[in-house]
Amino acid sequence: MHIRWLTAFFDFPAPQFGDEVTFWRAIAGSTVSPPRGSNKEFASLEPFNGDPHLRVQRVNDGPGGLHLDLHVSDHRAGADECVRAGAVLTDASDPMFAALRTPAGLPFCVNEWKGEAVRSRPIRWPGASISIIDEVLITVPHKAFDAEVAFFSTVTGWTIDAAPPQSDAPASTRFLRDDPLPLSVVLTPVDDEHTAAQVSLAATSVADEVARHEDWGATVIADATTSVVMADPVGRRYRITNRNPRSGR
Structure with a gap:
């Protein structure tokens, strides 16, 4: 497909x-x-x-x-x-x-498909941060993880990223996006019984990006070495990560 x-x-x-x-x-x-x-x-x-x-x-x-x-x-x-x-x-x-x-x-x-073909560019915000929402993180129960990875591999044909994981990242499987697709997909095994999805932003300055989000009412849930887990004003979780906003890597 x-x-x-x-x-x-x-x-x-x-x-x-x-x-x-x-x-x-x-x-x-x-x-x-x-x-x-x-x-x-x-x-x-x-x-x-x-x-x-x-x-x-x-x-x-x-x-x-x-x-x-x-x-x-x-x-x-x-x-x-x-x-x-x-x-x-x-x-x-x-x-x-x-x-x-x-x-x-x-x-x-x-x-x-209705002809979409042009990936949007990251935005340079006042100050130092450049960012874009460019990733969907899917948390999958451990018992279903291998089958979910196999499903996405079969349906999409995308390549699995062979790069070493970030130091504070779980044992995730990251699919490399094909040009001009605007989003990458990451699957992460969790102890939870339910599968769920959230977005992730790539940002050049995580601290500046966090501050911008807090100004809009978001809160920090967990602050790790390479990413920050946030909650929007109604509690919806997402991440801000120090990936390259242009390449996603």
Whole structure:
């Protein structure tokens, strides 16, 4: 399956939607597209250059979360490939996308590609920091980890990064993104029983980036050598890391 584009989709509960969109628009340095969908529940975070790779959705049930959208030339054929690789199809009623779950239970969608091809550039903020949201971190229960890695390898065809892990990073599997894809994907085994996803920012100055996020209401959860775990104003976790914002490495 040839993945033409990749989107990180924030799923915000209805009561939090407005505040969450405001926060993540500021963090990404984007504008917000006009709403779309039958209930005006979808929007894109539009970068100042390039095509959007972050989108938001208002959900009426549950705590929300984050899921991936894989954009392909034929979403029905793509969904069939994912099912053969071990995914579970949950909704194929829409003419433009199919909803599925990975073998470990992470929701994702396979969408019709609409020509997105230009990765947005990192933003230089006042002061020293240059940053971009460029990674999706997926935490997977230990017992399901090998099957999840095999699924992503089969479906995407992406190369696994052979570089040594950062000193404070768990034993993760990082897939190298193909140009011009805007996001990398990292799988990390955890003791939790549930699979979940969060975004990660690459920043040239982690300290300056943390301060900028705190100004918008985020809080530090854990501060390690090469990354900081943050929580946004409603408790949604994400990371700021000292990776190169242009290469992702």
